[in-house]
Amino acid sequence: MAVLVTGGAGFIGSHVAEALLARGESVVVVDNLNSFYDPQLKRQNLEAIDHPQLKVIIGDLADGDIRAQGLEGVDRVIHLAASAGVRPSIEDPAKYVHQNLMIPTLLLESMRTAGISKLVWASSSSVYGDHLETPFAESASVMKPVSPYAATKVGGEALAACYNHLYGMDITSLRFFTVYGERQRPEMAIHKFARLMMQDRPIPQFGDGSTARDYTYIGDIVPGVLAALDRLGGCHVYNLGEAEMVRLDRLIAAIGQAIGKTPVVEVMPLQPGDVTRTNAAIQRAQTDLDYQPTTSIEGGLARFADWFLARPWLWQDT
């Protein structure tokens, strides 16, 4: 039986699909290649993971026929298709509710009808809101999200609990903490800052540089996702982070070092919906999933830089 990876042409999805294929699984990807960022990059991701055991369905999960095709011959689902991004969710909250709540509901219903009961899906560290006590533990209250994006992820976790309660489905919600690395989305900070530096343009630094994030290297996240898939049973929530806080000013300097550029910083006010810090408590994932992130920010940025610098079209003509 195969694994359905929704959003498998995207950043995290393409890496997860690649890792499943590498361990001998059959994989079905459903992705609509939407234009949130350049669909050509998603086509390149699909080309990079091309494999005889990979079936790709280009279509929207809102379409019942596409969901039915995607679930054919599948016994487990990894749902990574979503609208990501905090700031755009403030511009268009209804789109985020459709994408991140309506579509998961439709998917859960289609799974139930097809007799498929195993789901791992992407929640987010955003559920913690501007939670000041670090590190963030899964037991903390998540009832104060500060963006529509975060609110939809809290809602998704509630849906997971509901489908587990009503139908006994095995569902694990993974709270990813800012993921980076090869194929990272171009509007995310690391990729965007690297592009601006290559174009000799200033880096917009929101705040005084003291805000801090837990940046998680993609190569550390993927084994966590696969372990969650392999240990599905009941309803669980796990943080997947690097468990290290990196200040924004340190991040900008480290990106410059990795790509060989001296950053020019333009200080801007903090943006609505932004949180001042994120930091994952990962003991639960360590215990239950044998999750062991090992990549320092400098090590991960070096790998990102190798990938990025080999692809000049990522900063030329954009």
Ligand SMILES: NC(=O)c1ccc[n+]([C@@H]2O[C@H](COP(=O)([O-])OP(=O)(O)OC[C@H]3O[C@@H](n4cnc5c(N)ncnc54)[C@H](O)[C@@H]3O)[C@@H](O)[C@H]2O)c1
């Ligand atoms: N990247 C991060 O740092 C991060 C952090 C926390 C949570 N997440 C979550 O992880 C998941 C994957 O994020 P990503 O960074 O890989 O994003 P991404 O945008 O690169 O990937 C999502 C993919 O889903 C596809 N998609 C979106 N809506 C669809 C629909 N209706 N039907 C079919 N396909 C659809 C998109 O075309 C895209 O290829 C998302 O749920 C995101 O919210 C990501």
